[in-house]
Amino acid sequence: MSPFDTPDAETCGTILTIDLGALVANWRALQAQAGTEAAAVVKANAYGIGIEPAVTALAAAGCRSFFVAHLSEGVRARAVAPDATIYILNGLLPGSCGRYAEHDLSPVLGSPEELREWAGFRAGGARGRPAALHLDTGMNRLGFPAGDGADVVSAFRTEIDAAGIGLVMSHFASSEDEADPANARQMAAFAAIANALPGIPASLKNSSGHFLKDCPSYQLTRPGYALYGGNPTPGRPNPMRAVVGLTSRILQLRDVRAGTQVGYNGRWTAKRDSRLATICLGYADGYPRNASGTDISPGGSAIVDGVVCPFVGTVSMDLVIIDVTDLPSASVKRGDPVTLIGGALDLDAVGAGAKTIGYEILTSLGRRHARRYVGV
Numbered sequence: 001m002s003p004f005d006t007p008d009a010e011t012c013g014t015i016l017t018i019d020l021g022a023l024v025a026n027w028r029a030l031q032a033q034a035g036t037e038a039a040a041v042v043k044a045n046a047y048g049i050g051i052e053p054a055v056t057a058l059a060a061a062g063c064r065s066f067f068v069a070h071l072s073e074g075v076r077a078r079a080v081a082p083d084a085t086i087y088i089l090n091g092l093l094p095g096s097c098g099r100y101a102e103h104d105l106s107p108v109l110g111s112p113e114e115l116r117e118w119a120g121f122r123a124g125g126a127r128g129r130p131a132a133l134h135l136d137t138g139m140n141r142l143g144f145p146a147g148d149g150a151d152v153v154s155a156f157r158t159e160i161d162a163a164g165i166g167l168v169m170s171h172f173a174s175s176e177d178e179a180d181p182a183n184a185r186q187m188a189a190f191a192a193i194a195n196a197l198p199g200i201p202a203s204l205k206n207s208s209g210h211f212l213k214d215c216p217s218y219q220l221t222r223p224g225y226a227l228y229g230g231n232p233t234p235g236r237p238n239p240m241r242a243v244v245g246l247t248s249r250i251l252q253l254r255d256v257r258a259g260t261q262v263g264y265n266g267r268w269t270a271k272r273d274s275r276l277a278t279i280c281l282g283y284a285d286g287y288p289r290n291a292s293g294t295d296i297s298p299g300g301s302a303i304v305d306g307v308v309c310p311f312v313g314t315v316s317m318d319l320v321i322i323d324v325t326d327l328p329s330a331s332v333k334r335g336d337p338v339t340l341i342g343g344a345l346d347l348d349a350v351g352a353g354a355k356t357i358g359y360e361i362l363t364s365l366g367r368r369h370a371r372r373y374v375g376v
């Protein structure tokens with residue numbers, strides 16, 4: 001048993017299995033593929049799998065740099081990785097420099113105001129690890145607007161020197177779509193920035209960035225989704241190992257006649273005499289209600305005994321109904337296990353069934369499952 005495991009499956013009904021060995025293997029594969037140091041993006045509780053177990057496993061495997069979104073996440077990562085460099089992507093909230101220094105965390109500075117505040121803090125004699133500088137190359141979300149990277153660098157040269165910048169970075173807006181011409185524009189804009197700051201390590205690639213043709217790795221890459229088994233090359237086979245598995249159990253089976261309406265508001269109608277199974281998981285477990293299977297639109301699915309069974313009716317808070325008519329009736333019984341994430345139902349397929357992306361499935365993983373950490 002891992003110290004991070006949570007309650008016994010007998011008391012939970014659903015089991016979330018997290019393969020930390022696969023997580024580490026994915027990190028190693030991305031690092032080898034990039035041919036440079038790979039960091040790990042562990043924001044949002046390590047995309048739902050648990051920041052402490054993820055950071056502990058990756059740091060033990062040799063990962064030295066981590067990215068989180070919030071200061072509070074940085075504090076959690078620091079507690080289990082005392083020697084790592086931990087960057088806070090959301091940057092500085094006004095007046096928070098002292099908290100960063102207290103936990104030896106590195107803000108990702110994304111505006112002139114943030115850069116000046118951090119430079120002023122450092123000028124006051126504060127020590128600490130170097131910060132990162134974030135230049136926007138097309139996302140228009142966070143980061144210095146970098147019309148021309150060289151202009152930004154010359155305009156802010158004094159503050160950049162005073163702030164102690166250890167990394168310069170930018171973020172792709174559409175790297176999962178190889179054909180999007182925005183990728184080449186962002187690569188060119190970032191190359192100009194990296195050129196203007198010789199001697200400062202640079203970082204551009206997120207997960208899908210690793211698979212973009214002609215994209216330099218610079219000194220550091222920042223994969224997130226692919227570490228957790230998400231497919232960084234949508235539409236092509238997934239090169240990553242699965243990290244997350246989710247299973248539930250059948251609570252009840254029932255036979256209904258063609259024409260019977262099922263679930264809240266009767267949004268699904270049986271088109272044939274059907275055998276339905278009610279399973280022990282709902283939207284309160286982080287499975288999106290948008291995965292409901294209705295008369296108008298199909299939704300999510302589950303695998304029972306190797307057969308993919310569609311969701312029928314509205315996803316309830318604690319329950320989902322699936323259609324098991326295509327299974328031999330003797331082979332399904334109360335208590336049987338049902339796979340919600342795993343096998344053919346990888347993160348990307350589950351996301352599509354819920355009209356969202358695998359990232360949202362991962363980061364919404366519920367708090368009510370028994371969590372089992374394996375592979376370490």
Ligand SMILES: *Cc1c(COP(=O)(O)O)cnc(C)c1O
Pocket residue numbers: 041043089170171205206207208222223224225226
């Ligand atoms: C979330 C994030 C990443 C990781 O992106 P993935 O697509 O999950 O690999 C990298 N860099 C920044 C700035 C991010 O916000």
